[in-house]
């Protein structure tokens with residue numbers, strides 16, 4: 001019993017303690033010239049989908065949710081942002097080679113078709129980021145057209 005008590009207190013202390021360690025965050029008010037929306041002629045409805053469902057993890061600016069003030073949630077999100085940006089950063093689109101653009105567009109199509117993106121752990125809380133069938137179709141049709149035009 002005593003061990004259990006000590007363990008519980010230790011876990012509680014740890015949970016309180018980690019609240020003070022915060023990641024610096026992914027913030028930038030600057031939308032660079034290389035941004036996907038500036039490089040491409042993106043229709044308003046597609047822009048909305050990308051901003052709401054993808055940009056939090058695939059750009060230099062995250063609109064942080066309320067749960068980001070609770071650890072370890074902030075770390076988990078920060079990890080997703082780091083990994084997501086590394087794979088695909090819409091803010092840097094203009095710097096990508098044609099070959100890379102082509103492969104990223106193909107990958108976007110695959111990820112969205114398979115419901116792999118946006119991450120389900122994210123849409124669980126961000127209900128508005130979840131793509132409806134209609135939104136998926138809008139996004140996929142437009143991305144396929146862009147890819148064919150490359």
Ligand code: HEC
Nearest residue numbers: 053054056057080083084087088107108111117118119122
């Ligand atoms: C919660 C964060 C998050 C959101 C939101 C999100 N992604 Fe991702 N994305 C990631 C992470 C993390 C990876 C890398 C690891 C993986 O594949 O799971 C990734 C990987 C990808 C890849 C693979 C890149 C490659 O090189 O093959 C594509 C494409 C992608 N995401 C597209 C999207 C699109 C399109 C959306 C919006 C519809 C989106 N993502 C929303 C976190 C996110």
